[in-house]
Amino acid sequence: MAYQTLRQEYMQMPVVTRAYTTACVLTTLAVQLDLVSPFQLYFNPILIVKQYQFWRLITAFLFFGTVGFNFFFNMLFTYRYCRMLEEGSFRSKTSDFVMMFLFGGVFAFFVNLLFLGQAFTIMLVYVWSRRNPFVRMNFFGLLNFQAPYLPWALLGFSILLGNAIGVDVMGMVVGHIYYFIEDVFPNQSGGFRLLNTPRFL
Known part of the structure; x- marks a missing residue:
């Protein structure tokens, strides 16, 4: 019965969210079980271009480190916000959602x-x-704030955990660039869409 419920919930996930989170979990488990090494997964432009190891273009986005607190924390946020985007502003716009993935x-x-x-x-x-x-957010029952402050709260949390903040800052920068060219610039006087989804998607 529990299996059926879990399977039903899994199949109800939007297709992109389901595919991405599944790939992340399977990749991490493969490393945890020593089926593959992180050295085979990390992003290396030289190996991609000169040795045609094109899988690194994908696997670099799938590995979140060994199973532990950081992994579960990241997967929770990945699943939650990927799903809310896909079911919210990208509802019935799967190709545009995939385009955002490619942009990132x-x-x-x-x-x-x-x-x-x-x-x-x-x-x-x-x-x-x-x-x-x-949207009002509650961060671990300690902080209440509006949704736009959430990335900054996560950045502060990373600092408290002693993690390097460069990764978080880069994610925020790329997210802001995407938000600007998709949601801000097209609505300006003389603005237009810069990121058009190809027909094949």
Whole structure:
């Protein structure tokens, strides 16, 4: 009975959210079980271009570290905000949602990060928070604030945990760029959409 309920809940997840979170969990489990090594997954432009290891373009976004608090914390936020975006502002716009994923992926070539999953999660959180400015948030029962402050709260939490903040900052920067060119610039006088989804998506 529990299996049926879990399976039903899993199948009710939006398709992009289901595919991405499943890939993240499976990749992390594969590393945990020593089926693959993180050295086979990290983002390396030289290996991608010169040795045709194209899978790194994807796997760099799927590995969140070994199973532990950070992994579960990141997966919780990834699942939650990926799903809320897909069921909210991207409802019936799956191709546009995939385009946002691709947009975030392009920036991998401009940063010096080995794994990009956490930065991508922060990007998702940032875009959701800017598109839902009046939602009240409660952060672990300690802080109450409007949704746009959520990325900053996560940044502060990373600092408290002693994590490097460069990853979070990069996610916020990419998220802001996406938000600006999709939600702000087109609504300005003389503005237009800069990010058009290709027909094949």
